[in-house]
Amino acid sequence: MSATEHPDTPATPETTDAERRARVTWSHIAEPSDAVALLACAVLGPTSALELAREGSPADLTAALQGQVPSHASDPETGTPPARAARALERWQGRLRTLEIDRVLEDAQRRHVRILVPDDPEWPEHLSDLQGTAPHCLWVQGAGRLDALTGPRTVALVGSRASTPYGEDAATTLGAAFAASGGTVVSGGAYGIDAAAHRGALAADGGATLAVLAGGLDRLYPRGNTQLLERIRAEHVLVSEAPIGTAPTRWRFLARNRLIAALSRVVVVVEAAWRSGALSTARLADDLSRPVGAVPGPITSAASAGCHRLVRERGAVLITDPDDLLDLLPGGPAAGEGSFALQDELDLLTPADHRVLDAVPPRSSIVEDRLAAEIGFTAREVSAALGRLELLGLLERTGDLVRRARPRP
Template sequence: MTDAVLDDEDAVAVHHAHAVWSCLTEPGDGVAGTLIGEMGPVDALRAAFEGGGPTSPSLDAGRRRWRARLESIDDAFDRARRVGARLLVPGSLSWPTALDDLGVHAPRALWARGGPEPLGVEASLALVGARAATGYGEHVTMELASRLAQRGVSIVSGGAYGIDGMAHRACLSAGGVTVAVLAGGVDRAYPAGHADLLARIAAGPGVVVAEVPCGTPPTKWRFLQRNRLIAALSRATVVVEAGWRSGSLNTAGHAAALGRPLGAVPGPVTSAASAGCHRLLREYDARCITSPDDACELLGADAAAPEASSGRTDDRTRVLDALSARSPRAADDVARRAGFDPDEVRGLLALLELEGRARRGPGGWRRASPAQ
């Protein structure tokens, strides 16, 4: 259950104390973080429950909250053992030090299914976005995640439906490494429809992690706090598709607060699903991301790195060949001619429209002439 062999009594005590604090606190508990920072996890536990430590109204309130959870510790450990979850704690060799940038709001520990190695990958990018993703958003995510994975970039996301799920699946399909950060315990597949996907990630070489112990249900608050971990674990964050009030903007806010590079993918100006991305571009100085090269520049990686799939047929060219310059065609007709799924071809058509190579009219889609 631990991420290292502990052959020192003090190390065992510190490791256990971090685990206990993880069970007692809600994500981002700054009161506990301050106490642990001042006293260390072991002495902080004594001060919290045996007295003799500092006192203040916030600490007294914290003690009441923490005591109410004491009985949950044994159950959390039992659940972790049953699913083979590993415990990573600050200061251990496998601890992702990027999380320390969160200061007193850093997690007390991480519970992980899968190897911890992906958490230390230098080139890691968060790809996040709406659960109610469009065909356009899913296609852009698929292209970014797969091609970045082929360049050795680790993809970090939240395991949710929509953009998150597509990012994980595309990365796995390309043979890449992906990290899923959950809002609930790693023993609970959430959403339930992604149980198989999360199991594939945990089987390696990816990892499924959470700061809350096993048995903890996801809640709205925990989702919002989870987003800070996605931002902190990544060298840069890209929002692919997001509505005006999407939770993905919360992740973007954490990335900006941490000083991590932030990017956003533009969408059709008529699409409410991209309104949040346009807001990031306009108001928060996000970089415009339209290709894997753009994302690599955001990471500071070599944008000219070769891709394993560089010789494959370009999907957009196939769709462009299925269009007529004179007669508009319905998206379903274009899909049939190009050999794509209708939902997938709509995403490709939207990309071609952004590039000015296709035009949409009342009668359907057609190829744009050079003059246009």
């Protein structure tokens, strides 16, 4: 039974060699945002879709995709009428003519680039959240394993290339603390926030970090980050959905952002201008139901305006501390719980308690009777307040002497 006769059979534990080759081929002939290619692969399976790409007519393609709902719902072109199908076939066949898949596979092997497909053990499970826009395959290089590095403690730290020292410092600090806690930092390979986040993670003891590139793994970009990306490759992992040799063009950055969002459990924008690519990553994360955080900054800094906007308009959670990242992870404590007991205790105080507490000098003790005289309370009123304040751990009594409790750690 040839692959052209019907869609691929349901997933088996091991991907056939034909499907693997078909996926690698698709990653060459279709851009990540090629909605017709994604739809054809989703509906027919990559192998049958490729047969159609090679030998089918526009009418065949239109018929095969008839009535299928595209996952790129924002793209008004996804109806796939014959004219559109013809253009798609023209695009794919143009690239197919020059593609030598055996040479591609040999070249990848020679470079120690692993090409992952969905059934491979190293394939990150939660990429399936991308549904119809999941990559055909992933190109992976480095000492780490992608599946191990994208476990439940995986946070994307993203932001502007045009960062400030403040933002870079925040990215490094958050990256280092999160990596030190056993998590993986995910980011792109750009200057600014991306690089600072990676540097933080690399500086942490045992910290792991993952760079998702827009171009091929042979095109470490930008050049100034070559050393950094080489170090990430040597110690952890570089990932791309673009084949070796692909130039990192701007639309590929936009497509790449959806991988950053999908590979992470939480996306945090550290610094971003009012309009910034990092905001698109945040939107994609939101689409994937990943929590989105944003680091605030001075209101006078244009580099923080996008972060403030995310909080104000899109309900992003304010991130001020490495612990806040942990809170957003699946199973983390909900925001608002945690270490705020002391303030909550103050909320329990009556006005009288506040008055008694205020009258106790900050660094010395006072006799209970003097306290009563001082604030015009009866001895009984003072005693009742002291009882509550002592219970809440705010004051200490030794005989008649009252003093403030030391702040707890």
